[in-house]
Amino acid sequence: MKITYALLVTLISISxxxxxxxxxxxxxxxxxxxxxxxxxxxxxxxxxxxxxxxFSQKLLSAFAKKYNYTxxxxxxxxxxxxxxxxxxxxxxKYPDSPYWKAxxxxxxxxxxxxxxxxxxxxxxxxxxxxxxxIENFKRLGxxxxxxxxxxxxxxxxxxxxxxxxxSLSGMLKQVMTGRSDGAYINIDIARYQMRERFRNAGDxxxxxxxxxxxxxxxxxxxxxxxxxxxxxxxxxxxxxMIRKMKAEYGIAD
Numbered sequence: 569m570k571i572t573y574a575l576l577v578t579l580i581s582i583s584x585x586x587x588x589x590x591x592x593x594x595x596x597x598x599x600x601x602x603x604x605x606x607x608x609x610x611x612x613x614x615x616x617x618x619x620x621x622x623f624s625q626k627l628l629s630a631f632a633k634k635y636n637y638t639x640x641x642x643x644x645x646x647x648x649x650x651x652x653x654x655x656x657x658x659x660x661k662y663p664d665s666p667y668w669k670a671x672x673x674x675x676x677x678x679x680x681x682x683x684x685x686x687x688x689x690x691x692x693x694x695x696x697x698x699x700x701x702i703e704n705f706k707r708l709g710x711x712x713x714x715x716x717x718x719x720x721x722x723x724x725x726x727x728x729x730x731x732x733x734x735s736l737s738g739m740l741k742q743v744m745t746g747r748s749d750g751a752y753i754n755i756d757i758a759r760y761q762m763r764e765r766f767r768n769a770g771d772x773x774x775x776x777x778x779x780x781x782x783x784x785x786x787x788x789x790x791x792x793x794x795x796x797x798x799x800x801x802x803x804x805x806x807x808x809m810i811r812k813m814k815a816e817y818g819i820a821d
Contacts, residue, residue, distance in 0.1 A: 603658030646713035663785035683784030690780030709751035718779035
């Protein structure tokens, strides 16, 4: 009877220890790090070096609150963000896409949420250049760290010269002053920048006849695929709220 009692105490102790360890792991996962790129892409997302803000921050915070997570944002340059993500220094990467740096993803098991924001990346030009055609396009404005997928062939074959800039506003100014023929950018963000920052929405406009790509921003993870499933359910459950949030920030639904 004494042995049985001792064994019972041992089993209870083991069970309690395992329970505590499991609870500890669950508690640990409540605080998650989202790696975001240090780019002024407002209204979709932006940062001032320490604070992350815009539509994406508001949406991610709403998800975290609903599922009782605490999100912190690690703001990094694009190249450094990829390194942090591959090395699992951050729990999630946003924005992301399976098509970005696809060759680096082959040997990695990356999990993605459903699309969060749909986008068109294309070229904005002065109104007088609208419809001039790719054959008359020679100089493309581009923010450092970004890849102009729609025009890569023309750039590699040296039909188009890339003029790089450190900021969106600087890139757009280059087009307005004639130093570039157009700028490669998310068209929602271009419209916002022209309307809110430069106070003249019509100075630069999207040219749909030039090469452009359509896609979606997703959130990705290597470490916590179960959270991406929760996020997908959140997108379904909160459709109306998200639609209103996009309208508030002037983002196409």
